[in-house]
Amino acid sequence: MTKHILSKSTFMYGCQCPKRLYLHKFKPELCNPEDEGQQAIFAAGTNVGLIARDLFPGGEDASPTDTYSYQKSVEKTKQLIEGGATVIYEAAFQFDAVLCALDILVKKKNRWYAYEVKGSTSVKPQYIQDASLQYYVITNSGLKLEDISIVYLNNEYERVGDLDIVQLFNIDSIHDQVLEQQSFVQEKIAELKSMLNKKKEPTTDIGPHCSDPYDCNFSEHCWQDFPRENNIFSLAYGPGWKLYNDGFKHLDEIPEDYSLSSRPALQLKHYRNGETLINKVAIREFLGEFQYPLYFFDFETIMPSVPEFDHSRPYQQLPFQFSLHIKRSEDAELEHFAFLGDGINDPRETLINEMIKLLGKKGSIVGWNASFEKTCINGLIANYPKYKKQLESINERWVDLMKPFQSRWYYHPNFAGSASIKNVLPVMVPELSYQDLDIQEGGTASLVYSQLKSQTLEVQAVERKQLLEYCKLDTLAMVRIWEELNDL
Template sequence: MNFIPKHILSKSTFIRSSQCLKSLHLYKNHYNLRDTISLSQQALFTSGTDIGLLAQGIFPGGVDASPADRFRFQESVSRTIELIQNGTEIIYEAAFQFDGVLAAIDIMVKKNEKWYAYEVKSASKVSGTYILDAALQYYVITKSGLRLENISIIHLNTSYIRKGELELRKLFKATSVLEEVISKQELINTKIEQAKITLADSMEPPVKIGKHCFEPYSCDFMGHCWKNVPQGSIFELAGMHKSDLFEMYESGITTIKEIPEDFPLKKLQKLQAEYFNKNEVFIDHQGIDNFLASINYPVYFMDFETFMPAVPMFEDTSPFQHIPFQYSLHYKKDRTSEVTHKDFIAQTGSNPSNAFILNLLSDTQNKGDILVYNLTFEKSVLKKLKTLFPEFELQIDERISRMKDLMLPFQDLLYYHPNMKGSHSIKNVLPALVPELKYDELTINNGNNASAAFEMLQKETDSIKIAEIREALHTYCKLDTYAMVRILEVLEGRIK
């Protein structure tokens, strides 16, 4: 077997270079500057790997060509060549290399003496990035001397409903992208050359921040590239297109204070800029009074957490279906009473929906308004549960009729604090109104991480880790509802 030199560019670094050449340089030369990967991001990577392995079952009996570790991909290339020459008809993780560019592909199938390539994605549809990814694979494979009859992306079918064991040919869809991929071959060649030039240069490319920092993915070097963007920058303006923000930034307007008085802004943006510059809180007293008059004690403060397994774990569920697993409830009998708390976190091993709704209905059976933050979400979860458990339809409808949205005063600009930075998310409202309460110090500090943590629990066997994750979930969701208690108290004027 001929010696295969180490590759210069891989599929993942090619996609990185297509988004930003500076990101490629930093990844190769200053990896230590990379932002910390979040729990939810790591869960996505893990899910992608697991789904790739699961999809192999569509084409059983294949031979795995993957390397022993990520530093030995040239062995995988040699192994792939050997398998093809020996007549193997199904290859998993086949690897090809051409002119210093490495590309592995999830599944290769030989049928009637023709080769078909399949790349598996843990998504519900084919994106432009996936097509670019497949275009590179096609480029490397065909330039290596292997003709492809077709190349397809295998993705999840959200219409699939699990009944018993997984039916892989119904769970997955294969979409041919051959035509799009062929049309991009010249572009691929150009992008490869640009990436190679970048890698050969020791100097960091002079790429300024821009929309590419977010598209198609949020860059994992933003902490480095954005370190000189000041607090109070124009990027805190709400509801403005990124293209307009970067146009302002390039013109020399970098902070809210620098925005000219006659600059065209929307209502929220004008309010935000005015009260940022004044460093004052805006309050529509009549609007707040009207909102408070609509709240009838006793009050439940309620929050849900859901998870969305890409591969349905339970009977009668579909890919990416929201499945509720946790709620938190704070309760106040009247404005001056002490607050009490109840919560629920499902056990693992079965669909948590039944236990969730039974406990929730029991814990909210007494009279009183039910205050949530972002009514649309909690209402959609309850409506889905109503279809799953028609025997509880009347009770669920009764709970929905009592629900009111604490987000409205902030969404409708009845109350605005400069520290909200143009956002009415509870993650921004809470520290602005109640500075001593913060999410950023929690182990689990947002809904995506909570979802990822509960999905991790489905496979976790270490009792200590299980206890730690459940406690972190409890702490996070409890803060969500306690945050609502304190925010409402601010509106009521009890905390100055």
């Protein structure tokens, strides 16, 4: 069998942007360096796919032994079908030099049903597009499909005891949508093959398609001439693409009379005049709400796609760590406390007890974007109702230190339109920095914690220390920013 020209992935690249497909085929060396976070998402998706096989147990696996053996996989699938197999995992098909593999192929009452597994909690438009290609290739290669469905995670399923595979997944037929897409698929395949045959790089410009529906892995190449700092996308509330289409890239290029809505207009004004906006009256009033003792508090969370613990749902935010700085009175020394789960067991009940013990019964709890912490606590209340009263009273004591920055009572040009603590801290407290830490943002903390149990004891000890340092800086940063606001 001759090697394929397009696969399901490369077809999807071509649908997103023909240049992405061209670069993937002919200039793969221009691809962005591999991203650890993306790899982890990919590994999580593979894990969901393997678990979903249990919906149709006892199948034959037609997976290729390596990425160069897909043609063997097509042959194996053909043999399995002819040999009477009724469930085939990674069934591979090829038609007109287009190859695709399907997660699960099932024969029921002499009819064939296709199932594609996705690690998300909804059926996204791009899933219809890639399933349409699968349907096109499978049916044109000679296998009639009775139906084609997306298998995806049911975020209303709460695990209690062993994983209930049937409850964990939703299965939606997309047969009708896929049939509607068949002529599009045929035309798109012809268009992409013709582009590849000509071996001429498409002149496609950058655009919203660079991150929709997926982040393109050639962005560093295509965006290399775009200004890194103070570009039009640093303006808040999204006027970027309109500005780009009007011919601007850098903030300096935007004419004085260009019409912008109030938030980006304010940001641009302060970028130009370099002045800091400070509304002392509003800040004083806000700080007046704070009641001692002050508890500067921050959670770190994980969101496992497949629930690992009882009383958790797919992608539920599960706090595994907190940092707490306490200032008991104006003159009191700052105290620090921390909690970090063991990376193996469900951390939540111990974390709840530590929180209740340390946060006391009165005083303001200071957070940054405190609605996130409140939502996490509401999740804990739902899963651990016996702590409802204490946790609800904790949730009544929050003050959100992000508010003065979000409300533009304090705005510095170097905030670049953002009220994130990562932008505010270097301006307000330049001597404190995340740059010196091994873990510098929440996504990495989450990834490190999720992988902790598979590390050696030595690595675990190092990474636990890194997690504690990172979370501690989050609350120390809040203390210092609060002090700076007070000094105003």
